[in-house]
Amino acid sequence: xxxxxPTSTNQPGxxxxxxxxxxxxxxxxxxxxxxxxxxxxxxxxxxxxxxxxGAWIGDSRPQDEGFHYYQLVIDGARVPDPGSLYFFGANRxxxxxxxxxxxxxxxxxxxxxxxxxxxxxxxxxxxxxxxxAFVYTPPDYGxxxxxxxPVLYLQHGWGEDETGWANQGRVNLIMDNxxxxxxxxPFIIVMTYGMTNEIRFGGIREFDIRxxxxxxxxxxxxxxxxxxxxxxxxxxxxxxxxxxGGMETRLITMNNLDLFSHIGxxxxxxxxxxxxxxxxxxxxxxxxxxxxxxxxxxxxxFRPAVDSLQQAGIxxxxxxxxxxAHEWQTxxxxxxxxxxxxxx
Amino acid sequence: xxxxxPTSTNQPGxxxxxxxxxxxxxxxxxxxxxxxxxxxxxxxxxxxxxxxxGAWIGDSRPQDEGFHYYQLVIDGARVPDPGSLYFFGANRxxxxxxxxxxxxxxxxxxxxxxxxxxxxxxxxxxxxxxxxAFVYTPPDYGxxxxxxxPVLYLQHGWGEDETGWANQGRVNLIMDNxxxxxxxxPFIIVMTYGMTNEIRFGGIREFDIRxxxxxxxxxxxxxxxxxxxxxxxxxxxxxxxxxxGGMETRLITMNNLDLFSHIGxxxxxxxxxxxxxxxxxxxxxxxxxxxxxxxxxxxxxFRPAVDSLQQAGIxxxxxxxxxxAHEWQTxxxxxxxxxxxxxx
Numbered sequence: 001x002x003x004x005x006p007t008s009t010n011q012p013g014x015x016x017x018x019x020x021x022x023x024x025x026x027x028x029x030x031x032x033x034x035x036x037x038x039x040x041x042x043x044x045x046x047x048x049x050x051x052x053x054g055a056w057i058g059d060s061r062p063q064d065e066g067f068h069y070y071q072l073v074i075d076g077a078r079v080p081d082p083g084s085l086y087f088f089g090a091n092r093x094x095x096x097x098x099x100x101x102x103x104x105x106x107x108x109x110x111x112x113x114x115x116x117x118x119x120x121x122x123x124x125x126x127x128x129x130x131x132x133a134f135v136y137t138p139p140d141y142g143x144x145x146x147x148x149x150p151v152l153y154l155q156h157g158w159g160e161d162e163t164g165w166a167n168q169g170r171v172n173l174i175m176d177n178x179x180x181x182x183x184x185x186p187f188i189i190v191m192t193y194g195m196t197n198e199i200r201f202g203g204i205r206e207f208d209i210r211x212x213x214x215x216x217x218x219x220x221x222x223x224x225x226x227x228x229x230x231x232x233x234x235x236x237x238x239x240x241x242x243x244x245g246g247m248e249t250r251l252i253t254m255n256n257l258d259l260f261s262h263i264g265x266x267x268x269x270x271x272x273x274x275x276x277x278x279x280x281x282x283x284x285x286x287x288x289x290x291x292x293x294x295x296x297x298x299x300x301x302f303r304p305a306v307d308s309l310q311q312a313g314i315x316x317x318x319x320x321x322x323x324x325a326h327e328w329q330t331x332x333x334x335x336x337x338x339x340x341x342x343x344x
Numbered sequence: 345x346x347x348x349x350p351t352s353t354n355q356p357g358x359x360x361x362x363x364x365x366x367x368x369x370x371x372x373x374x375x376x377x378x379x380x381x382x383x384x385x386x387x388x389x390x391x392x393x394x395x396x397x398g399a400w401i402g403d404s405r406p407q408d409e410g411f412h413y414y415q416l417v418i419d420g421a422r423v424p425d426p427g428s429l430y431f432f433g434a435n436r437x438x439x440x441x442x443x444x445x446x447x448x449x450x451x452x453x454x455x456x457x458x459x460x461x462x463x464x465x466x467x468x469x470x471x472x473x474x475x476x477a478f479v480y481t482p483p484d485y486g487x488x489x490x491x492x493x494p495v496l497y498l499q500h501g502w503g504e505d506e507t508g509w510a511n512q513g514r515v516n517l518i519m520d521n522x523x524x525x526x527x528x529x530p531f532i533i534v535m536t537y538g539m540t541n542e543i544r545f546g547g548i549r550e551f552d553i554r555x556x557x558x559x560x561x562x563x564x565x566x567x568x569x570x571x572x573x574x575x576x577x578x579x580x581x582x583x584x585x586x587x588x589g590g591m592e593t594r595l596i597t598m599n600n601l602d603l604f605s606h607i608g609x610x611x612x613x614x615x616x617x618x619x620x621x622x623x624x625x626x627x628x629x630x631x632x633x634x635x636x637x638x639x640x641x642x643x644x645x646f647r648p649a650v651d652s653l654q655q656a657g658i659x660x661x662x663x664x665x666x667x668x669a670h671e672w673q674t675x676x677x678x679x680x681x682x683x684x685x686x687x688x
Contacts, residue, residue, distance in 0.1 A: 013435075032420040034419040035377050075376070077378060077423075078426060079373075080423065080426060082423050118463075130453055166463075227487075
């Protein structure tokens with residue numbers, strides 16, 4: 001289909017990359033002396049061909065709706081596409097491309113009251129670092145200075161960082177739109193880096209939750225409660241995460257039932273009734289367990305777990321994102337569903 | 345000098361680019377099948393050579409202290425270096441490299457109370473867009489909710505955008521450090537995009553101040569005053585900018601003496617006594633005219649202007665950044681000097 005258009009994730013004024021109505025991505029780069037140029041989306045490489053003007057051009061096969069990381073390979077050099085904006089994922093700042101989705105309205109930028117995303121720096125004694133977090137405050141946060149808000153701690157996946165949710169995740173726009181439509185209660189969202197190995201990214205197999213749990217529970221939460229107008233009791237604190245961030249959420253919330261009341265696992269494991277040592281305490285403390293993934297992942301794996309929670313009288317909700325895999329469109333939609341259930 | 349080290353602007357865990365004690369930048373990229381690879385810093389291209397491992401490596405001549413935009417050229421393709429973080433300048437998101445400076449302490453990240461940088465979205469009827477700004481609030485902004493703060497509107501240069509001051513400019517860290525040392529009064533800093541042509545960057549020669557003046561004066565200032573705890577009177581509002589942002593500052597403040605009391609022009613023109621139609625009004629309204637540039641620019645051009653202001657009884661200060669040109673180290677230092685004189 002020759003209906004390719006520049007994408008919303010292009011750099012200002014750039015004509016490429018483009019996407020067509022089938023979801024094919026077309027890249028173009030001027031590389032007059034190159035031998036071979038490839039378009040690499042999620043590890044799948046597509047050949048590009050050189051035109052008479054010296055520029056190389058090539059198309060991918062149709063991609064799922066939503067956001068994808070990609071790169072160009074020029075004579076063996078793996079580099080970002082100078083036409084795209086850059087996003088942190090796959091352990092690097094690199095190119096991303098947005099494939100328009102049929103449901104993109106829920107994360108579109110609209111003329112509604114907008115919340116703010118703040119970059120904060122907080123001291124971490126346990127890691128001897130000054131750490132960064134991003135904090136979303138809802139549109140009315142600056143208006144009524146006596147009002148306090150529940151808080152969601154929201155984690156990224158492995159190879160990503162604390163910038164992901166507000167950049168490619170568009171979580172601030174999803175919240176702005178939900179609040180404008182009266183579909184979600186306003187809450188604060190806190191996003192920080194979910195690993196404590198700043199220099200090298202650790203393998204996920206040897207991952208130890210304790211260092212990050214210390215940062216989150218003993219350092220970040222007290223900092224947020226001291227510096228933002230939060231409701232700092234357990235019923236008004238939630239945690240969620242995608243992929244590795246879901247695994248972290250599961251471990252940290254199960255270790256700290258006195259701190260969190262709502263749990264969200266997006267493409268990041270499950271909790272089943274058999275995981276819970278004291279069901280009465282869990283049922284009393286935990287108001288929501290939300291479990292989701294894309295239809296192209298393995299939804300069958302978490303359904304029995306959610307069923308077991310429901311049978312045990314625990315409030316549990318599952319969600320499957322249609323026609324998506326382990327990717328941001330799944331997580332945008334998961335957040336959209338989850339946010340409507342929080343702090344009700 | 346073979347004392348090259350990875351730079352502070354490298355992506356996490358990346359060993360290249362590196363800088364040595366002479367300020368030479370060394371880039372390295374794996375491009376096994378390439379013919380030619382060049383390192384391009386500010387338009388000057390340095391050859392790179394291929395080693396036996398297939399990776400290309402090359403050094404620049406010594407660079408000024410501070411921050412520089414650069415790119416790699418692989419068989420004619422101009423691309424970002426996958427080893428560096430990315431910054432917006434030269435009309436693109438691309439690579440930047442930090443050359444350690446003898447005075448880098450003033451913009452270092454330290455264990456002091458940190459302010460926040462917030463991304464806000466504000467409606468702009470005049471341009472029919474929803475526009476972005478970044479707002480720095482000082483460390484104590486969240487503490488005493490009855491306290492109000494003066495505001496500085498701070499502009500980027502041509503080919504840059506509203507991200508520049510808080511990324512490569514490190515303006516939030518400069519302020520945090522100044523406040524911690526008691527050298528500056530806390531104030532809010534607002535940074536927005538200084539042009540109204542979103543799709544293509546206009547030439548500076550045909551630049552018309554009116555559309556941006558409308559955005560700033562009629563839309564952004566009222567939005568900030570309504571949504572932040574500002575002191576909204578003329579004595580507590582300042583404007584400054586670098587390069588094109590200095591030119592904008594000069595035009596907008598001179599058109600709006602009832603709105604601004606402090607003016608900062610960093611490598612961005614001057615105001616001389618002969619520019620002022622009513623000196624009594626100007627003297628009464630304007631508490632500071634600050635003019636600066638790098639020693640490798642043309643400091644001789646603004647000294648007579650500043651002298652003429654001083655002779656007319658107007659509070660005017662000039663500053664020359666040693667051994668720097670039209671570049672960020674000049675502007676970081678200029679801001680550092682200017683901030684100490686604001687709202688005193």
